[in-house]
Amino acid sequence: xxxxxxxxxxxxxxxxxxxxxxxxxxxxxxxxxxxxxxxxxxxxxxxxxxxxxxxxxxxxxxxxxxxxxxxxxxxxxxxxxxxxxxxxxxxxxxxxxxxxxxxxxxxxxxxxxxxxxxxxxxxxxxxxxxxxxxxxxxxxxxxxxxxxxxxxxxxxxxxxxxxxxxxxxxxxxxxxxxxxxxxxxxxxxxxxxxxxxxxxxxxxxxxxxxxxxxxxxxxxxxxxxxxxxxxxxxxxxxxxxxxxxxxxxxxxxxxxxxxxxxxxxxxxxxxxxxxxxxxxxxxxxxxxxxxxxxx
Amino acid sequence: xxxxxxxxxxxxxxxxxxxxxxxxxxxxxxxxxxxxxxxxxxxxxxxxxxxxxxxxxxxxxxxxxxxxxxxxxxxxxxxxxxxxxxxxxxxxxxxxxxxxxxxxxxxxxxxxxxxxxxxxxxxxxxxxxxxxxxxxxxxxxxxxxxxxxxxxxxxxxxxxxxxxxxxxxxxxxxxxxxxxxxxxxxxxxxxxxxxxxxxxxxxxxxxxxxxxxxxxxxxxxxxxxxxxxxxxxxxxxxxxxxxxxxxxxxxxxxxxxxxxxxxxxxxxxxxxxxxxxxxxxxxxxxxxxxxxxxxxxxxxxxxxxxxxxxxxxxxxxxx
Numbered sequence: 001x002x003x004x005x006x007x008x009x010x011x012x013x014x015x016x017x018x019x020x021x022x023x024x025x026x027x028x029x030x031x032x033x034x035x036x037x038x039x040x041x042x043x044x045x046x047x048x049x050x051x052x053x054x055x056x057x058x059x060x061x062x063x064x065x066x067x068x069x070x071x072x073x074x075x076x077x078x079x080x081x082x083x084x085x086x087x088x089x090x091x092x093x094x095x096x097x098x099x100x101x102x103x104x105x106x107x108x109x110x111x112x113x114x115x116x117x118x119x120x121x122x123x124x125x126x127x128x129x130x131x132x133x134x135x136x137x138x139x140x141x142x143x144x145x146x147x148x149x150x151x152x153x154x155x156x157x158x159x160x161x162x163x164x165x166x167x168x169x170x171x172x173x174x175x176x177x178x179x180x181x182x183x184x185x186x187x188x189x190x191x192x193x194x195x196x197x198x199x200x201x202x203x204x205x206x207x208x209x210x211x212x213x214x215x216x217x218x219x220x221x222x223x224x225x226x227x228x229x230x231x232x233x234x235x236x237x238x239x240x241x242x243x244x245x246x247x248x249x250x251x252x253x254x255x256x257x258x259x260x261x262x263x264x265x266x267x268x269x270x271x272x273x274x275x276x277x278x279x280x281x282x283x284x285x286x287x288x289x290x291x292x293x294x295x
Numbered sequence: 296x297x298x299x300x301x302x303x304x305x306x307x308x309x310x311x312x313x314x315x316x317x318x319x320x321x322x323x324x325x326x327x328x329x330x331x332x333x334x335x336x337x338x339x340x341x342x343x344x345x346x347x348x349x350x351x352x353x354x355x356x357x358x359x360x361x362x363x364x365x366x367x368x369x370x371x372x373x374x375x376x377x378x379x380x381x382x383x384x385x386x387x388x389x390x391x392x393x394x395x396x397x398x399x400x401x402x403x404x405x406x407x408x409x410x411x412x413x414x415x416x417x418x419x420x421x422x423x424x425x426x427x428x429x430x431x432x433x434x435x436x437x438x439x440x441x442x443x444x445x446x447x448x449x450x451x452x453x454x455x456x457x458x459x460x461x462x463x464x465x466x467x468x469x470x471x472x473x474x475x476x477x478x479x480x481x482x483x484x485x486x487x488x489x490x491x492x493x494x495x496x497x498x499x500x501x502x503x504x505x506x507x508x509x510x511x512x513x514x515x516x517x518x519x520x521x522x523x524x525x526x527x528x529x530x531x532x533x534x535x536x537x538x539x540x541x542x543x544x545x546x547x548x549x550x551x552x553x554x555x556x557x558x559x560x561x562x563x564x565x566x567x568x569x570x571x572x573x574x575x576x577x578x579x580x581x582x583x584x585x586x587x588x589x590x591x592x593x594x595x596x597x598x599x600x601x602x603x604x605x606x607x608x609x610x611x612x613x614x
Contacts, residue, residue: 046503048502155338182530184570249505250504254597277582283608
């Protein structure tokens with residue numbers, strides 16, 4: 001094997017312990033195994049309650065697995081013998097941006113918010129200054145450095161939250177429905193940042209989302225259903241199976257639906273298309289060929 | 296007469312202080328019975344302020360909010376003066392004292408029932424679930440309306456049917472439900488008050504595609520059964536296109552556009568300027584049109600897009 005995968009999960013099981021007294025424990029993950037290589041851009045889909053957020057929390061060491069192993073850069077984070085230094089090393093590598101930015105804001109000034117992570121990692125203050133400035137610049141929020149987070153819009157808050165993670169220089173970031181509370185402009189800004197982090201800085205991205213158009217921007221789509229992965233492939237491969245997605249209570253992007261239905265009407269058109277641009281191109285070239293045949 | 300109307304409404308937060316900020320300016324819009332209107336706009340465009348004006352949570356700084364033609368904030372004195380003037384113009388002689396008493400009763404009743412008649416479902420309403428069982432939670436509103444137990448039970452059964460909760464769900468603690476079920480239970484609590492105007496702020500936010508569909512279907516079913524006026528705030532243009540009859544676009548505290556889905560999504564360029572989107576199929580049609588392919592403007596559903604493209608392809612000899 002050439003390189004240790006950034007994330008390797010083996011036979012991961014997780015049960016929520018029933019604390020209410022009645023009923024039994026609820027197993028939400030039934031033995032997941034998968035790997036994510038350094039620099040991958042993964043969209044993780046699944047209906048509400050399918051176990052996506054549980055999986056992210058396990059990888060973030062917020063929850064402990066009931067059974068199985070999670071290796072972050074070769075270190076088993078489920079090992080109870082893990083030393084504090086090892087835990088800290090893992091925490092530096094993986095960051096997470098939540099759905100509601102208000103849930104992860106602690107400071108009264110945007111730049112202090114961004115500095116919170118690196119401060120806790122014990123980084124010297126001169127370097128923190130530099131990291132904060134870089135992180136704010138990366139999300140286009142430099143001019144808001146002195147602003148109070150509560151006075152910012154949802155999209156701006158989410159960009160500050162992302163900057164707070166970036167300042168820790170993680171190798172991998174989990175985005176847990178990080179765009180679902182934002183308006184269209186806020187979504188657009190955050191999606192552009194996610195794409196760029198992966199493309200230009202090689203940050204490994206695991207984006208949990210219900211938005212199929214956003215998922216189509218990833219390089220790999222994984223579908224979690226009832227605690228197991230049922231699909232795993234490129235967006236084109238996954239979205240080419242609308243019936244299977246429908247059974248998982250999911251859907252496909254509107255453009256993929258258009259292509260699929262045109263194909264069903266007998267047009268010779270591919271259905272492995274996920275963006276409006278590719279869809280337009282496919283229709284244009286079909287029209288072009290038709291006109292040639294026609295003439 | 297429109298069911299609900301805003302007439303030249305303005306709203307200023309913290310007026311007369313240094314924090315004073317204008318949230319709404321000269322907003323005039325009306326909502327008809329049975330119509331589903333989608334409200335869109337970027338963060339800070341005034342949508343949330345607008346919603347809170349509708350059931351009297353906020354009082355407009357200027358202008359009026361009218362429910363069935365009655366200004367919901369009109370004072371007894373103002374209404375009396377208006378009625379007396381009207382009576383005089385018609386040459387009628389009426390007792391001022393008697394009239395005043397009638398008006399006071401009428402306006403008191405209006406204020407007391409306003410939050411039942413205009414039902415507001417806030418964002419993430421499941422955070423407000425608090426009772427021991429789902430049944431009790433749904434009963435909270437109707438109980439406060441002073442309805443009989445028999446009537447309350449009948450209403451619970453009815454709304455549970457509309458939102459798709461079973462007897463088993465009703466007896467559970469709301470905290471033992473899944474995310475989508477919790478959302479439906481919270482919405483049922485508002486529907487049980489049988490509001491004439493149902494206002495929902497991002498009712499499907501955070502739900503998976505099938506959860507979204509079932510929420511919107513419940514809303515449409517309620518509209519069908521009660522003829523209610525429905526207002527939905529959403530950031531999803533695709534949902535707006537699929538479920539709304541009309542769209543109201545807010546921008547910087549003003550009405551930027553209003554009309555049918557076709558009227559509004561036809562102007563995709565204008566929408567994008569205000570930081571909004573169009574449904575993905577509308578974007579696709581725009582791309583095809585801009586490369587010279589003859590397709591109609593204002594397509595916003597997958598069905599319409601497929602039939603328009605298919606007929607164009609057939610004309611081009613592609614089938």
